[in-house]
Amino acid sequence: MKVIVDELRCDAHGQCMRACPEVFRLDDDDDVVTVLVKEPDESLRESVRRAARVCPKAAIRIED
Amino acid sequence: MKWPAWEDVAFYMQEPEVMYASIAAERRAAPVYWYTPPKFATGLWVLSKWEHQRFVGSHPELFSSRYGFALGDASDPVTVMRQLPDWAQRALREGNLSPAETRWMIARGKLSLGDPEFVALILLDPPRHGHVRSIMMKALRPSLVRSLKARIAEITDELLDRIEPGAELDFVTTVGRIPAALMTELVGVPRDMRDRFIEMASAQMAAITIDPNRDPAEVQRIERLTKTFHGYCDELLAERRASGGGEDDLVSIIARSEFEGAPVPRSMAISFIHTFVNAGETTRALLSFVAMALAERPDQRRLLVERPELVANAIEETLRTHPLNWSGCRTATQDVEIGGQLIRKDDYVMMAYASANRDEDVWDRPDEYDVTRSFDKDHQSFGHGEHSCPGALLARTDSAMIFERLLARFPDWELAGIPQRWANPFLQGLGALPLRFRV
Numbered sequence: 001m002k003v004i005v006d007e008l009r010c011d012a013h014g015q016c017m018r019a020c021p022e023v024f025r026l027d028d029d030d031d032v033v034t035v036l037v038k039e040p041d042e043s044l045r046e047s048v049r050r051a052a053r054v055c056p057k058a059a060i061r062i063e064d
Numbered sequence: 065m066k067w068p069a070w071e072d073v074a075f076y077m078q079e080p081e082v083m084y085a086s087i088a089a090e091r092r093a094a095p096v097y098w099y100t101p102p103k104f105a106t107g108l109w110v111l112s113k114w115e116h117q118r119f120v121g122s123h124p125e126l127f128s129s130r131y132g133f134a135l136g137d138a139s140d141p142v143t144v145m146r147q148l149p150d151w152a153q154r155a156l157r158e159g160n161l162s163p164a165e166t167r168w169m170i171a172r173g174k175l176s177l178g179d180p181e182f183v184a185l186i187l188l189d190p191p192r193h194g195h196v197r198s199i200m201m202k203a204l205r206p207s208l209v210r211s212l213k214a215r216i217a218e219i220t221d222e223l224l225d226r227i228e229p230g231a232e233l234d235f236v237t238t239v240g241r242i243p244a245a246l247m248t249e250l251v252g253v254p255r256d257m258r259d260r261f262i263e264m265a266s267a268q269m270a271a272i273t274i275d276p277n278r279d280p281a282e283v284q285r286i287e288r289l290t291k292t293f294h295g296y297c298d299e300l301l302a303e304r305r306a307s308g309g310g311e312d313d314l315v316s317i318i319a320r321s322e323f324e325g326a327p328v329p330r331s332m333a334i335s336f337i338h339t340f341v342n343a344g345e346t347t348r349a350l351l352s353f354v355a356m357a358l359a360e361r362p363d364q365r366r367l368l369v370e371r372p373e374l375v376a377n378a379i380e381e382t383l384r385t386h387p388l389n390w391s392g393c394r395t396a397t398q399d400v401e402i403g404g405q406l407i408r409k410d411d412y413v414m415m416a417y418a419s420a421n422r423d424e425d426v427w428d429r430p431d432e433y434d435v436t437r438s439f440d441k442d443h444q445s446f447g448h449g450e451h452s453c454p455g456a457l458l459a460r461t462d463s464a465m466i467f468e469r470l471l472a473r474f475p476d477w478e479l480a481g482i483p484q485r486w487a488n489p490f491l492q493g494l495g496a497l498p499l500r501f502r503v
Contacts, residue, residue, distance in 0.1 A: 006194075008191075008194040008198055009194060009450065011201065011206070011452075011454070012206035012457075013206075013456070015442075028210055029210075031205045031207055054441075054442065056446065056449075056456065057450070057452055058121065058122040058449040058450070
């Protein structure tokens with residue numbers, strides 16, 4: 001599984017970090033989210049999917 | 065039970081319980097419903113379910129923003145003609161436009177800012193939309209917004225110092241003014257022009273709403289104010305370009321930005337300023353609804369006084385129960401099935417935010433106002449996807465800050481009169497909210 005963030009769309013709402021802090025990181029002075037692990041372990045699939053679903057900009061994609 | 069007349073001002077002026085019962089009846093019986101409003105050129109699909117609206121928002125390639133974004137854009141051209149510039153009127157009169165192209169002409173005409181070549185952000189699709197939006201977003205960077213907290217607190221305290229306990233005041237024109245004041249700073253308006261700027265801005269809200277019943281004198285008044293406003297934006301931009309635009313305000317950022325290798329075009333610059341200004345007004349509406357909801361529900365207000373950490377949640381709950389946009393529209397780019405209905409290419413699709421926010425498949429006790437509600441699933445009040453509200457973070461930040469401080473200073477308030485609602489089939493807001501604050 002590959003995690004792709006459309007940086008042009010990301011508004012740094014930080015919802016993805018709350019859903020899956022293992023993969024998404026956003027500090028107070030960040031304007032775009034950082035993907036900590038580009039190809040996370042299968043065990044994180046559910047929380048990565050939740051992160052993609054809660055993103056207000058629909059900026060997160062998962063590729064297999 | 066009568067189903068909603070989505071285009072009709074009178075529908076939104078009913079008692080909220082009656083209106084929401086009607087919306088719920090349609091959602092349960094016909095969640096994807098083909099509706100033809102009277103005086104409209106064509107019908108449109110009403111999407112009432114949260115899940116379906118999220119799908120539309122997540123797929124801008126299937127649902128385009130080009131051919132209209134508001135319900136009124138599908139009006140019969142004859143009824144809205146006089147609110148449009150001459151070139152749009154001519155194109156509509158020649159009459160060989162398809163229904164989708166007709167909406168495009170109406171929407172583009174009303175947002176053209178006097179420039180026939182200009183296309184507003186809200187009518188753009190990816191990838192162009194993202195490129196244009198990113199220029200404006202430089203002035204709304206999350207890091208910049210978060211750094212404003214101290215300034216928001218300062219403006220709020222100055223205003224709260226002037227509130228007299230026990231005296232009647234209009235919330236809309238007092239505390240409600242804070243976001244507009246903050247916006248003038250973010251835009252970069254010099255201090256001595258801020259009051260005048262807010263006055264021009266308040267009249268702007270009307271200009272983005274196409275209303276078949278608008279009085280011609282009112283149309284002229286809006287046109288006049290719009291001209292003055294644009295003239296002032298030109299001056300501001302020229303001055304900032306001359307000085308090099310080194311600051312973090314919107315006009316400075318525009319002055320030093322480029323679009324497609326050239327300076328940001330005038331109409332685009334003005335449209336960004338418009339967006340900021342309108343955001344001051346919609347945030348004013350949001351604050352007013354929070355104040356009203358908490359005046360009507362002392363138990364919820366007391367809970368917030370005891371647990372200020374719930375204030376941010378109360379803002380979300382107010383957004384859910386009082387969406388500022390009643391709805392938003394898209395056009396299908398190809399045949400697509402939603403909820404068992406076949407939506408054809410070029411069909412107009414309306415997302416009824418007021419319905420999705422009370423969808424019983426997503427929310428327990430949807431009609432209840434509960435500041436402890438969990439928001440695992442976001443409401444639709446900021447929209448979802450490519451076009452979701454650019455100012456969401458700012459609106460959340462300033463409204464939470466304002467109510468934290470207000471509740472700490474004045475834990476008790478009550479209605480001192482009847483709140484006056486805007487008569488508008490696209491936007492929801494309050495014209496007046498008489499309150500009495502107590503310490």
